[in-house]
Amino acid sequence: MKKVLTGNYAAAYAVRAAEPDVISAYPITPQTPIIEKLSEFVDSGELDARFVRVESEHSAMAAVIGASSVGARTYTATSSQGLFYMYEVCWWAAGARLPIVMGVVTRALGPPWSIWSEHTDFYAMRDSGWVMYFADSAQEVYDLTLQAYMVAEHPDVLLPTMVGWDAFEVSHTYEPVELVPLDRVRRLLPEKGVRENVLRDEEPASLGNLAYPDDYIKIRYGLRRAMEAARRVARDAGAKFGEAAGRDYSSPLECVHCGDSDVLFVTMGSITGEGVEAVRRLREKGESVGLARIRLYRPFPYEDVGELLESAKGVIVVNRASRFGGYAALSADVMAAAAARGVAPGMLEVVAGVGGVDVRMEDFIGMYERFRAGARGSMWWIGGR
Amino acid sequence: MAHRVFPKEELLLKGHAACPGCGATVLLRHVLKALGPKTYMVIPASCSSVIAGPYPKTAFSVPLLHIAFAASAAAASGMVEALEKLGRRDVNVVVWAGDGGTVDIGLQALSGAAERGHNIIYICYDNEAYMNTGIQKSGSTPPKAWTTTTPTGNPGFKKDLPSIMAAHRIPYVATLNPAYPNDILYKVRKAASIRGLKYLHALSPCPPGWRYDSRLTVKIARLAVETGVWVLYEVDHGVFRLTGPSKHLVDKSRRKPVVEYLKLQGRFRHLSEEDVEEIQRMVDENWERISEILKDQEKRGV
Numbered sequence: 001m002k003k004v005l006t007g008n009y010a011a012a013y014a015v016r017a018a019e020p021d022v023i024s025a026y027p028i029t030p031q032t033p034i035i036e037k038l039s040e041f042v043d044s045g046e047l048d049a050r051f052v053r054v055e056s057e058h059s060a061m062a063a064v065i066g067a068s069s070v071g072a073r074t075y076t077a078t079s080s081q082g083l084f085y086m087y088e089v090c091w092w093a094a095g096a097r098l099p100i101v102m103g104v105v106t107r108a109l110g111p112p113w114s115i116w117s118e119h120t121d122f123y124a125m126r127d128s129g130w131v132m133y134f135a136d137s138a139q140e141v142y143d144l145t146l147q148a149y150m151v152a153e154h155p156d157v158l159l160p161t162m163v164g165w166d167a168f169e170v171s172h173t174y175e176p177v178e179l180v181p182l183d184r185v186r187r188l189l190p191e192k193g194v195r196e197n198v199l200r201d202e203e204p205a206s207l208g209n210l211a212y213p214d215d216y217i218k219i220r221y222g223l224r225r226a227m228e229a230a231r232r233v234a235r236d237a238g239a240k241f242g243e244a245a246g247r248d249y250s251s252p253l254e255c256v257h258c259g260d261s262d263v264l265f266v267t268m269g270s271i272t273g274e275g276v277e278a279v280r281r282l283r284e285k286g287e288s289v290g291l292a293r294i295r296l297y298r299p300f301p302y303e304d305v306g307e308l309l310e311s312a313k314g315v316i317v318v319n320r321a322s323r324f325g326g327y328a329a330l331s332a333d334v335m336a337a338a339a340a341r342g343v344a345p346g347m348l349e350v351v352a353g354v355g356g357v358d359v360r361m362e363d364f365i366g367m368y369e370r371f372r373a374g375a376r377g378s379m380w381w382i383g384g385r
Numbered sequence: 386m387a388h389r390v391f392p393k394e395e396l397l398l399k400g401h402a403a404c405p406g407c408g409a410t411v412l413l414r415h416v417l418k419a420l421g422p423k424t425y426m427v428i429p430a431s432c433s434s435v436i437a438g439p440y441p442k443t444a445f446s447v448p449l450l451h452i453a454f455a456a457s458a459a460a461a462s463g464m465v466e467a468l469e470k471l472g473r474r475d476v477n478v479v480v481w482a483g484d485g486g487t488v489d490i491g492l493q494a495l496s497g498a499a500e501r502g503h504n505i506i507y508i509c510y511d512n513e514a515y516m517n518t519g520i521q522k523s524g525s526t527p528p529k530a531w532t533t534t535t536p537t538g539n540p541g542f543k544k545d546l547p548s549i550m551a552a553h554r555i556p557y558v559a560t561l562n563p564a565y566p567n568d569i570l571y572k573v574r575k576a577a578s579i580r581g582l583k584y585l586h587a588l589s590p591c592p593p594g595w596r597y598d599s600r601l602t603v604k605i606a607r608l609a610v611e612t613g614v615w616v617l618y619e620v621d622h623g624v625f626r627l628t629g630p631s632k633h634l635v636d637k638s639r640r641k642p643v644v645e646y647l648k649l650q651g652r653f654r655h656l657s658e659e660d661v662e663e664i665q666r667m668v669d670e671n672w673e674r675i676s677e678i679l680k681d682q683e684k685r686g687v
Contacts, residue, residue, distance in 0.1 A: 021470045022463055050466040054459055055497030062456035062494065063463030066427065069450045072467035092453050193471070199448035201423045201476055206443040208451030215440050 005177045007170035010138040011077065011103045011163070012037035013177070014145035016047045017185040018101070019192070021072035024052035024063035028082040029115045030167040031105045035077060057086035061093060061100075068098035069207055071198035073149070077103035079167065081110065083121045093160045094129030094223065096207055097197055099152035100160040102130075103145065106269070107167045108322075108355040116356020117167035119269060120321040122297075123329040129223050131161040131230050132298035134268045138175040140295070141165050143247055146185060150237035153190040156229040158197060164297075166320075167356065169270040180245045188244050231299045252301035255308070257283065257290030263314040263371060264345075265291040266305070266334050271320060271352070271359040278364030289368060300333045306341030309334075314346040316371050318364075320353040327378060346371070352381035359383060391570060392418045401444030403436040406599025408590035408606060409510040410436060411563040413481065416508060419573035422447060424477040425464060429457035429491060431483035432517045433510075455490045457482050458498035461505045469504075477506060477577055483589075484511040484525035488544045499553040499582045506576050506583045508561075509546065512591035520594045528667065529660050531596075531652040538655060550584040551620045559619035559628075561587035564607035568617055568629040575621075588615045596651020605649055613640040613668050616675065624687050625678050635676050643668050 005013060011034050015023070023042070025035040041047035052063045057078050064074040078086060083104055093100050104125075108118035125132060131151055135141040144163045152161035165171060180188070199207060211219055231252075238249030256276050258264060267275050272293045282289045292308055294301070309315060315338070319328035327335070331349035338345055348371045353359040363383050370379070396417035403410040409432060417424065426449045428434055434451055438444045452460045457480045465478040482491055487509035498505060514532045515521040522532040522539055525546070529538040551558045556579045559572040569587075576583035590606050592599040609615035610630055617631040627635070634640050643665045647653040656664075 022467045024459075024463055050470050052462050052466055053501065054462070055493060055500075056459075058455060059459030059462070059494050059497055062452060062459035063466075065452065065456070066450060066460035066463030066465075067467035068463075069460075070425065070448075070464055070467050070473075071471060072463075074463075074467075088453050089456050092456070199425060199450060201425065201448050204422070204446050204448045206437060206445060206449040206451065209437055209440040209443055210435060211440040219440070 001179045001181070002176050003179055004174050005138050006033065006172050006174050007135070007138040007141045007165050008033040008105065008172065009037050010142040010177045011145050012041065013179060014142045015075045016041050017180065017182055018073065018146060018149050018189060019047070020049050020075045022050045022052065022064060022067035023075045024054050024060045025076045025078065026054050026057045026060045026082060028057070028079045030107060030171045031077045031079045031082070031103070033172070034103055057082040058089055061086040061089035064100045065089060065093050065096065065098055068100050069096065069199050071193060071195055073192055074100050075102070076100065077105070079105045080107035080121045084109070084124065087124070090125065090130065091128050097158040097223070097226070098160060099158055099195070101145065101148045101152055102160065102162040104162050104164040105167050105171045106164050114355045115167065117169060118320055118322065118354050118356065119164065122164040123321050125162065126298055126329055129159060129227065130298065131157070131159050131227070131234070133161070133163045134295060134297055135163055135165040135170065136270050136272050136293060138170060138173070138177050141170065142177050142179065143241060143245065143249065146180065146188065147234070147237045147241050147249060149189050150241070151230055151234050153195060154233045155196070157226050157233050159226050159230060166270040178245070184244045188240060227299050234296050251304065252294070252296035253304055254293040254295060255290070258292050258308045259311060261290030261312060262288040263316065263368065264308060264312045265289070265364065266294065266315060266317045266330065267291060268294045268297065268330060269320060271318065274359055274361045275318065275364045277361040278368065281361065282365065282368060287368070294330065302337040302340055305334055305337035306343070309338045309345050310341060310343050312345050314348070314371055316367055317347070317349045318359070318367070319349060319351050321351065322354050323351060331378070346376055348375050349378045350381045351379070352383060357384040391566065392421070394418065396422060396446045398444045398446055400438065401436050402438050403432070404593055404599070406592040406602040407436070408563050408588070408602050409433060409512065411602065412510055412561065412569070412587050412589060415566045415569045416573050417447065419570045420477050420479065420577060423475060424479055425468070426450070427452055427457045427461045427464065427478070427480045429482050429486040430454040430517070431486050433481055433483070435517065454486055455494060457486060457491055458494040458505070458507060462498045462501065462503040465504050478504065480505060480507045482509055483517070484509060484513060485515045485523045488524040488546045496553065499550060499555050499584070502581045504580050506585065508585045508587060510587045510589040512589040512594055514594055516591050516594040529653070529656060529664065531655060547584065547586045554623070555584060556581040556622050557583040557619065559585050560615070560617055561585055562606050562610055562615055562617060563587070563589070564603045564610065565617065565629050572619060594652070596654070597649055601649055605646065608641065608646040608649070611641045612643045612646040613672055614643055614646050616671070625682060627675070635672060635679070637669060637672065
């Protein structure tokens with residue numbers, strides 16, 4: 001069934017289909033339409049879930065931790081300052097191995113106040129132990145939110161999983177979205193109520209006890225192994241989802257002329273569309289250029305990216321994130337992927353689209369020209385009007 | 386209620402990591418006996434995170450979620466909603482938090498959970514400072530008390546959290562004291578029988594933090610009541626009632642002088658006679674306030 005939905009409503013429809021037991025959230029622009037729609041679903045009885053209307057994001061994450069610890073399927077969503085306010089407890093969720101699913105509508109951080117998109121909030125989660133997807137359209141928000149449950153609750157993973165998407169350009173923009181019929185979603189998602197790492201009074205145990213160093217490192221190593229397993233589980237989930245829905249997600253990234261290009265753009269999120277158009281135009285002029293969009297950001301697809309970089313002479317990493325005093329997170333990962341592969345393409349990192357500035361096709365062409373003219377290292381692309 | 390009706394089953398097991406004479410442990414033992422094994426606990430950062438004992442063991446024979454400092458009431462909100470959604474209405478969800486985790490960093494989450502009316506028993510064991518980190522002043526430290534961050538005495542007042550919680554119009558607020566287990570049993574069981582958020586505030590003497598010999602815990606706890614420093618009461622659906630020995634202490638002549646409570650504790654050793662008189666005056670004023678509440682209730686026929 002097709003519906004015309006914003007990215008945020010697509011998330012709410014996916015959550016409705018995933019049938020969580022407990023939802024908890026605190027409003028923040030631009031996340032609010034997700035939780036408004038979910039409140040409607042709960043109040044109308046379309047979704048048989050408890051909605052905990054908490055007094056802060058810190059409490060939103062804490063509430064889903066409490067719910068997940070006794071076996072409930074959960075959902076929350078936030079943005080920007082809200083994500084940072086719940087930051088501490090996000091790490092708790094990962095350490096406790098609770099398969100919470102969260103939507104993060106990316107938004108710039110203050111000051112100055114900004115409600116527009118930037119991925120700095122999203123990247124701040126990169127070392128927290130969450131599996132992290134980034135969607136570039138309402139359809140992907142829907143599809144990846146469902147896959148997030150498939151990965152998070154997989155017994156080899158048991159990690160919280162988030163899906164990020166851009167403020168307004170995706171969150172508030174209506175697009176046709178193909179929904180997956182409920183019976184098929186039920187077959188795709190793990191069975192509810194069978195998860196083993198839950199607190200039960202019949203068999204009392206503690207979750208989160210003090211651990212001395214020799215135990216702590218082993219428990220954290222278990223988290224690392226779970227994250228490594230998530231690579232395979234996400235691939236399988238993407239393939240299974242593809243079989244059921246006709247949209248294949250078996251690759252952690254999306255490629256446009258990746259393997260046969262001298263220069264490769266690496267992007268994430270909604271600015272990619274303009275990048276793809278730039279690639280099309282540049283190739284028309286005979287330029288050997290392609291684009292890879294990262295869809296699964298954690299665990300980062302180092303092998304896939306490294307393989308792409310083998311044949312490329314240069315790479316332009318476009319980061320929609322303010323970063324100071326060091327390379328941006330995405331560039332650092334792409335560079336690490338190249339180094340791990342033993343290849344050394346010329347690298348230009350471009351920080352662009354900060355605070356919601358449009359990144360247009362012409363901007364991508366400009367970046368490409370700068371690269372061709374010998375620009376390497378890091379630069380900010382102020383752009384805009 | 387006779388002491389022999391106390392359940393025999395121990396849900397706080399031997400081998401826990403509490404200090405000798407720990408008031409919190411005495412309280413918790415009785416609380417868990419009152420509630421029984423179908424009790425899910427949430428514990429934020431506090432002495433009890435350590436008392437539980439290190440992985441892979443635990444001294445708690447009930448399911449227990451450890452959670453970050455400020456998050457316990459919210460975690461319990463999610464937990465109780467989940468348990469009810471999953472068909473478990475026959476269990477207790479209990480937050481067991483220290484005074485720092487309650488009156489300071491956890492207050493926002495507690496206030497939210499109270500306003501939402503989640504079916505939780507929230508118990509604050511109040512040892513009147515940040516004891517787990519080594520005796521720093523909290524919002525629940527009494528005036529003039531020594532702590533490592535108030536080396537010449539606390540210049541502030543003790544936050545009256547039971548009153549703040551009663552102002553949330555929750556169905557049940559009560560105070561507890563480890564010297565009076567029957568009172569604990571009665572109040573905890575009553576709390577468990579009421580739906581909504583129930584707030585219990587327990588005095589928790591702390592030998593290393595209050596600077597006294599560990600054998601004196603129960604004696605000091607009892608003196609806190611007998612001098613009127615600690616008042617045993619409940620606010621049941623808005624109705625205030627004194628309980629236990631506190632019932633007979635409205636008359637000042639029946640209360641022991643506060644100095645008897647203070648002089649046993651090193652944290653009050655630096656007090657001058659004037660300081661002690663001032664504390665006595667504050668305690669007496671509190672009792673006058675209680676007397677007014679009781680008279681007002683009588684007038685209204687409550």
